[in-house]
Amino acid sequence: MNLKEEIKGHIRDVKDFPRKGIIFKDITPVLKNPLLCSNIVKELSGHLTTKATHLVGIESRGFLFGLPVTIKNNLSFVLIRKKGKLPYKTISIDYNLEYGKSTIEMNIEDIGPGDSVVIHDDLLATGGTAIAAARLVIQQGAVIDGFSFIVELDFLNGRERLHKFSKNINSIVNY
Secondary structure (H helix, E strand, O other), X not given: OOHHHHHHHHOEEEEOOOOOOXXXXXXXXXXXXXXXXXXXXXXXXXXOOOOOOEEEEEXXXXXXXHHHHHHHXXXXXXXXXXXOOOOOOEEEEEEEEOOEEEEEEEEOOOOOOOOEEEEEEEEXXXXXXXXXXXXXXXXXXXXXXXXXXXXXXXXXXXXXXXXXXXXXXXXEEEO
């Protein structure tokens, strides 16, 4: 079985979450398989460019594989969190989700001019959260080196929305 098939075999569909009509792709069963997790980290690492200096993980599932990828590749890991979760001075951005509105923040001074950033999350849907993260990174003077996801929902066309920031978009599994 190849990596894509193995990941798909572990992802659980949860109907009507977080609201009616949504089928949520739940990666928590993947986390119970350490060998699979290790192989995911290797796969994500294989798509990093040599320009990348930082990987930004988006709360909260973006932290799960983002940090191990940075450790493996000797990169700095930067958190993007929901509003009010970071204790230091932050910058924030409001954005629309498929099913509502949200605000994310990052610490000022975590990245800056000259930094090359890969933005990582577990899933790419419409791209709204990744775009908001990209805008925060750019506000700090850094450049977007690429995007990294475990799962991509092709039918929501998030990839096309990210192209204005980078053409370097890696997803392991597509639905």
